[in-house]
Amino acid sequence: MATIVSKRLRKTDIEKRMKIPSKSLNCFPALSGNEHMVDFDVRDECGRVWKFRIYTRKSNNKYRKPVLTKGWREFVCRKELSIDDEVEFYMDKQQADGSVEYRVTVQKAVKVFGAVFAHKPFPGEVSNGIV
Numbered sequence: 001m002a003t004i005v006s007k008r009l010r011k012t013d014i015e016k017r018m019k020i021p022s023k024s025l026n027c028f029p030a031l032s033g034n035e036h037m038v039d040f041d042v043r044d045e046c047g048r049v050w051k052f053r054i055y056t057r058k059s060n061n062k063y064r065k066p067v068l069t070k071g072w073r074e075f076v077c078r079k080e081l082s083i084d085d086e087v088e089f090y091m092d093k094q095q096a097d098g099s100v101e102y103r104v105t106v107q108k109a110v111k112v113f114g115a116v117f118a119h120k121p122f123p124g125e126v127s128n129g130i131v
Contacts, residue, residue, distance in 0.1 A: 001103065002092075003088055003089070004024050004089045004090060005088065008085070008109075009085050010083060014083060016073075017067040017068055018068040018087070019065070020067060020068060022065065024089075025064065027091055028040065029054070029100075036055065036056045036058050037054060039051060040102060042089065043104070044104050050104070051070070052072060052075070053071060054067070055069045081106065082108075086107045086109070087106055088105050089102060089104050091103075
């Protein structure tokens, strides 16, 4: 699996939408024609499929600034994500027909006295064989 995006979440990512680096846009499903959005499925570490939408500025704008919109807030709420948690998106070309499967993992930040020291796996994620 190839990592597409690895991001430590900020306030806007939690409250509204997740900004995606423009250089990663070509790894996600292609925007067709003059479209400036595309929906796609992503499987999490527990096997649940989430439906996300990538939205960009109109194609005639050279600074497209992609963001995850539809489905993102539900994902944030269900996973109880907060500032400094990390998400990683992967692209997996495992299908024989060449189709792509997208995956997402979450690492919750460990905060001690207000400082972030490390990350721990999302509850239910297997780490070193222990659930």
